[in-house]
Amino acid sequence: MLTHAAEDYLKSIYKLQEKGGKVSTGILAEYLDVKPASATGMIKKLKTMKLVRYERYRGVTLTAAGRAIALEIIRHHRLLELYLFKALGVPWDGVHEEAEKLEHVISEDVEARMDEFLGYPTADPHGAPIPDKNGVVAEVASVPMTDLQNGQSCVVAEVSDNDSALLRHLGSFNLYPGTAFRVIEVAPFEGPFTIDIAGQQVVIGREVAKHVFVDQVRDPDNV
Amino acid sequence: MLTHAAEDYLKSIYKLQEKGGKVSTGILAEYLDVKPASATGMIKKLKTMKLVRYERYRGVTLTAAGRAIALEIIRHHRLLELYLFKALGVPWDGVHEEAEKLEHVISEDVEARMDEFLGYPTADPHGAPIPDKNGVVAEVASVPMTDLQNGQSCVVAEVSDNDSALLRHLGSFNLYPGTAFRVIEVAPFEGPFTIDIAGQQVVIGREVAKHVFVDQVRDPDNV
DNA sequence: AAACTAATTTAGGCATGCCTAAATTATAGA
DNA sequence: TCTATAATTTAGGCATGCCTAAATTAGTTT
Numbered sequence: 001m002l003t004h005a006a007e008d009y010l011k012s013i014y015k016l017q018e019k020g021g022k023v024s025t026g027i028l029a030e031y032l033d034v035k036p037a038s039a040t041g042m043i044k045k046l047k048t049m050k051l052v053r054y055e056r057y058r059g060v061t062l063t064a065a066g067r068a069i070a071l072e073i074i075r076h077h078r079l080l081e082l083y084l085f086k087a088l089g090v091p092w093d094g095v096h097e098e099a100e101k102l103e104h105v106i107s108e109d110v111e112a113r114m115d116e117f118l119g120y121p122t123a124d125p126h127g128a129p130i131p132d133k134n135g136v137v138a139e140v141a142s143v144p145m146t147d148l149q150n151g152q153s154c155v156v157a158e159v160s161d162n163d164s165a166l167l168r169h170l171g172s173f174n175l176y177p178g179t180a181f182r183v184i185e186v187a188p189f190e191g192p193f194t195i196d197i198a199g200q201q202v203v204i205g206r207e208v209a210k211h212v213f214v215d216q217v218r219d220p221d222n223v
Numbered sequence: 224m225l226t227h228a229a230e231d232y233l234k235s236i237y238k239l240q241e242k243g244g245k246v247s248t249g250i251l252a253e254y255l256d257v258k259p260a261s262a263t264g265m266i267k268k269l270k271t272m273k274l275v276r277y278e279r280y281r282g283v284t285l286t287a288a289g290r291a292i293a294l295e296i297i298r299h300h301r302l303l304e305l306y307l308f309k310a311l312g313v314p315w316d317g318v319h320e321e322a323e324k325l326e327h328v329i330s331e332d333v334e335a336r337m338d339e340f341l342g343y344p345t346a347d348p349h350g351a352p353i354p355d356k357n358g359v360v361a362e363v364a365s366v367p368m369t370d371l372q373n374g375q376s377c378v379v380a381e382v383s384d385n386d387s388a389l390l391r392h393l394g395s396f397n398l399y400p401g402t403a404f405r406v407i408e409v410a411p412f413e414g415p416f417t418i419d420i421a422g423q424q425v426v427i428g429r430e431v432a433k434h435v436f437v438d439q440v441r442d443p444d445n446v
Numbered sequence: 447a448a449a450c451t452a453a454t455t456t457a458g459g460c461a462t463g464c465c466t467a468a469a470t471t472a473t474a475g476a
Numbered sequence: 477t478c479t480a481t482a483a484t485t486t487a488g489g490c491a492t493g494c495c496t497a498a499a500t501t502a503g504t505t506t
Contacts, residue, residue, distance in 0.1 A: 261465070
């Protein structure tokens with residue numbers, strides 16, 4: 001069995017590799033809140049375990065074996081988030097932190113029981129896809145909200161899960177995965193978005209919008 | 224925050240102290256499956272944290288602060304056992320191992336939510352009392368089954384939780400906390416117990432009986 | 447092509463928590 | 477009382493995983 005730390009590294013490499021290919025030591029270290037020197041050390045260990053491809057100064061990527069473990073941990077994490085949310089009523093903005101600790105510790109049996117209880121779900125409370133038991137993840141087809149144009153309507157697909165305060169903020173607008181909205185106005189010069197959610201107008205700053213990803217984008221019906 | 228290892232030591236000292244006062248290094252080490260030298264090391268650390276009273280060669284006991292932490296961990300453990308059993312259907316003989324890992328990792332919030340879900344229970348699936356949030360534990364009034372005499376009837380109060388095979392064995396007789404039975408015969412010379420559970424006669428060996436604790440002992444009605 | 451800069455790696459240290467082997471101590475028995 | 481034995485403690489080592497500081501390297505700039 002791997003250590004919790006090693007599992008965290010694999011999970012992080014997976015996520016960073018998703019958006020950007022090879023993962024540099026510095027980026028990884030920052031993501032894990034660790035010094036680059038520490039990341040180098042762990043990367044070397046993971047390489048000897050053949051979980052990672054690595055050459056000095058050249059960045060890391062996961063091997064198939066490393067990816068399988070990363071997806072297993074991510075599956076734990078997202079099932080736990082959804083379970084805590086649905087079964088225990090843990091608030092939206094609290095499930096990530098809790099799952100972060102539990103993901104390393106639950107058995108395959110408990111994983112399977114949560115999965116069954118939840119009806120074999122495919123997304124966590126933030127809209128992130130849950131890999132199935134074979135490590136197959138749904139493709140992410142959503143685009144950042146910052147790509148939207150005036151008048152377009154869409155549905156929230158996913159929001160970043162790691163900032164609790166941001167999640168509370170989004171929650172206060174009812175901006176959950178599945179929520180539909182329409183862009184009323186995009187202020188020029190990197191300005192905020194004014195959107196219509198179920199008849200309510202809300203203004204969303206660009207920094208916040210960066211963390212919201214949307215689906216089913218449609219141009220205005222009336223031209 | 225304490226390390227998981229330190230928490231395990233405190234929990235173990237608490238349990239051993241329950242039945243036998245001062246806890247020797249050797250007993251503690253054996254209970255934790257660790258060498259005595261390692262136990263000495265941790266005991267010293269716990270002493271500097273004032274969680275434990277200790278003098279060389281003289282054994283350990285918990286201070287009030289140490290006891291409070293031990294009870295908190297035990298509360299986590301027992302709530303988790305019951306939760307896993309009731310909410311997720313984890314089998315009787317599997318909850319202990321699972322809870323052993325989770326107990327160090329759940330938040331107070333999740334603890335409280337499980338407690339509420341379970342209706343503020345007072346005993347885990349093995350009949351062990353669950354300390355309340357203030358660290359108050361119910362007195363254990365049960366006696367070992369091996370104290371029973373011919374003809375006496377009683378109710379199972381508690382069974383040891385740490386041996387999965389033993390639990391499966393007891394389960395196969397329906398010997399759960401709350402189950403009533405009557406002693407038909409105690410074979411002489413440290414022999415087995417023949418008991419009547421809801422009309423079924425079963426034979427229970429002494430080694431097994433040592434791990435069963437009973438309540439509400441009554442002498443036979445008809446003399 | 448040489449030099450500079452920024453990123454990365456190496457070297458050496460520290461805490462945790464375990465181990466083995468050797469010393470110490472308590473305690474019971476001669 | 478003195479000694480033998482069994483338990484305990486000390487001493488020294490090892491793996492993990494982090495750190496800081498110093499050296500190295502890649503890649504760009506001049």
